[in-house]
Amino acid sequence: MPSNADPLGQSVWTRPPRSRGAQPTLSRAQIVRTAIELLDEKGLDGLSMRRLGERLAAGATSAYWYVATKDELLELVLDEVMGEIEVPEVGATDWRTAATALAHGLRSMILRHPWVTGLFGVRPMMGPNAMRMSDRTVGVLTAAGFSGMDVAYASSLLMSHVIGSATMEAAWKRSITPGTSVSEAVDELRPYIDEVSSRYPHYGAWWRENRGMDPENLQDEGFAFAVERLLDGLQLWLDRRNEAGPA
Amino acid sequence: MPSNADPLGQSVWTRPPRSRGAQPTLSRAQIVRTAIELLDEKGLDGLSMRRLGERLAAGATSAYWYVATKDELLELVLDEVMGEIEVPEVGATDWRTAATALAHGLRSMILRHPWVTGLFGVRPMMGPNAMRMSDRTVGVLTAAGFSGMDVAYASSLLMSHVIGSATMEAAWKRSITPGTSVSEAVDELRPYIDEVSSRYPHYGAWWRENRGMDPENLQDEGFAFAVERLLDGLQLWLDRRNEAGPA
DNA sequence: CTCAAAACTCGTACGCTGTGCGAGTTGCCT
DNA sequence: AGGCAACTCGCACAGCGTACGAGTTTTGAG
Numbered sequence: 001m002p003s004n005a006d007p008l009g010q011s012v013w014t015r016p017p018r019s020r021g022a023q024p025t026l027s028r029a030q031i032v033r034t035a036i037e038l039l040d041e042k043g044l045d046g047l048s049m050r051r052l053g054e055r056l057a058a059g060a061t062s063a064y065w066y067v068a069t070k071d072e073l074l075e076l077v078l079d080e081v082m083g084e085i086e087v088p089e090v091g092a093t094d095w096r097t098a099a100t101a102l103a104h105g106l107r108s109m110i111l112r113h114p115w116v117t118g119l120f121g122v123r124p125m126m127g128p129n130a131m132r133m134s135d136r137t138v139g140v141l142t143a144a145g146f147s148g149m150d151v152a153y154a155s156s157l158l159m160s161h162v163i164g165s166a167t168m169e170a171a172w173k174r175s176i177t178p179g180t181s182v183s184e185a186v187d188e189l190r191p192y193i194d195e196v197s198s199r200y201p202h203y204g205a206w207w208r209e210n211r212g213m214d215p216e217n218l219q220d221e222g223f224a225f226a227v228e229r230l231l232d233g234l235q236l237w238l239d240r241r242n243e244a245g246p247a
Numbered sequence: 248m249p250s251n252a253d254p255l256g257q258s259v260w261t262r263p264p265r266s267r268g269a270q271p272t273l274s275r276a277q278i279v280r281t282a283i284e285l286l287d288e289k290g291l292d293g294l295s296m297r298r299l300g301e302r303l304a305a306g307a308t309s310a311y312w313y314v315a316t317k318d319e320l321l322e323l324v325l326d327e328v329m330g331e332i333e334v335p336e337v338g339a340t341d342w343r344t345a346a347t348a349l350a351h352g353l354r355s356m357i358l359r360h361p362w363v364t365g366l367f368g369v370r371p372m373m374g375p376n377a378m379r380m381s382d383r384t385v386g387v388l389t390a391a392g393f394s395g396m397d398v399a400y401a402s403s404l405l406m407s408h409v410i411g412s413a414t415m416e417a418a419w420k421r422s423i424t425p426g427t428s429v430s431e432a433v434d435e436l437r438p439y440i441d442e443v444s445s446r447y448p449h450y451g452a453w454w455r456e457n458r459g460m461d462p463e464n465l466q467d468e469g470f471a472f473a474v475e476r477l478l479d480g481l482q483l484w485l486d487r488r489n490e491a492g493p494a
Numbered sequence: 495c496t497c498a499a500a501a502c503t504c505g506t507a508c509g510c511t512g513t514g515c516g517a518g519t520t521g522c523c524t
Numbered sequence: 525a526g527g528c529a530a531c532t533c534g535c536a537c538a539g540c541g542t543a544c545g546a547g548t549t550t551t552g553a554g
């Protein structure tokens with residue numbers, strides 16, 4: 001363990017960076033950037049500390065001066081990509097537009113970096129970028145009329161849905177042979193689905209009715225549909241509460 | 248690779264089990280059961296093929312006769328725990344009750360086996376238990392009045408939300424020292440949250456108003472709230488459509 | 495009953511992983 | 525000038541997934 005290891009259970013985010021001494025040839029930022037490069041190219045399994053060292057033109061274990069463990073590096077990486085999402089400032093638009101932007105921004109980040117889905121489950125996101133996003137979300141929802149625990153509930157509803165659906169979408173995309181389009185993949189699978197779905201009554205019936213659909217924009221449309229329904233549900237709750245309140 | 252390895256890219260589910268020959272001392276079912284035991288005790292990282300062999304009182308690589316790779320074993324394991332969820336048959340209750348049962352059933356399965364969150368993202372779920380669940384879900388939603396792609400959208404909305412929120416809940420639970428209750432954990436974290444939240448305006452304001460809340464049933468309440476909003480949103484869409492249709 | 499083949503079990507080994515350790519180098523501060 | 529802090533990195537270790545092939549048991553065919 002390098003000497004900057006965490007003595008008191010503090011997280012990566014609270015520990016100050018080093019300052020004096022020989023000038024470093026590496027940096028946290030560079031390490032994180034390179035790790036993301038590697039992850040984008042080869043996926044979560046494709047990142048090993050040795051490969052990272054190689055790509056950095058450094059020794060296999062050199063990164064360990066800047067990062068206590070691989071898990072910690074992954075925490076930094078997760079927060080870094082969270083920084084790619086932009087949430088409108090409070091008051092810039094109505095809350096529905098802002099929430100929609102948040103949802104779509106988060107989703108497209110995940111589709112850009114599908115390996116993040118493997119990182120969401122491990123530790124709660126507390127990095128500065130994730131916090132900044134939470135902060136804006138809280139602001140937007142508060143301005144919309146939510147208060148108290150409802151804010152937390154609504155924001156978690158939003159985030160959870162996006163994370164869940166993008167996780168499943170990424171899983172599906174990963175399972176098709178790379179390079180083929182969605183339509184081609186579905187065409188390939190069609191006989192198999194025919195066979196399987198025939199054994200399940202409701203699913204089979206649905207499939208017989210809908211096997212002709214164009215699968216190209218299905219994921220996008222499904223996501224947009226879900227976000228609308230979800231915001232409808234929240235809006236309805238606000239409306240009902242406003243009706244009941246001033247009575 | 249054992250000789251029953253998949254020659255044509257078929258999945259685990261289509262390959263028939265072995266029949267003739269020396270009577271086996273192991274079985275797929277037993278292997279899967281033991282793997283789940285180990286996973287429940289030690290988490291995703293705690294499962295190694297060697298440990299599995301040990302616990303089975305067998306050689307380190309013996310399980311490889313029944314399972315081509317560890318990933319395949321995990322696919323079986325995932326489907327096995329999916330079998331723990333019960334979805335009401337179509338017509339047994341109104342669709343809202345059925346959907347609520349599905350959501351809560353899936354959530355409590357995930358909280359019982361938190362390691363599954365690491366499995367959702369890797370491959371689409373196509374095992375028999377997952378299919379059975381999808382089938383019932385499709386049935387319930389069709390009976391409710393959804394049709395065509397809406398069925399897929401609505402069912403994915405439901406599942407995605409549960410998976411996302413349970414993933415984040417499991418992450419949070421994992422990060423607190425085991426054995427301490429939720430309230431104790433929050434009490435421990437309180438000074439840290441005070442410090443962090445002060446740097447984020449909206450989040451900080453929200454925290455100052457709400458730092459006194461009782462965190463004990465927060466997760467449960469938040470989940471129930473979200474499911475209600477989500478079903479409201481779907482219901483509203485059905486209503487609007489029924490209004491517009493017969494006009 | 496005989497016997498080859500099928501059905502399994504498992505010890506060994508290979509290449510990979512994360513990372514602790516300690517010796518080596520560099521450059522600032524007194 | 526000298527010492528120490530800041531870094532770099534080769535080596536080694538324990539553990540991983542799993543390919544391989546030799547060993548054991550049971551079966552069905554002749």
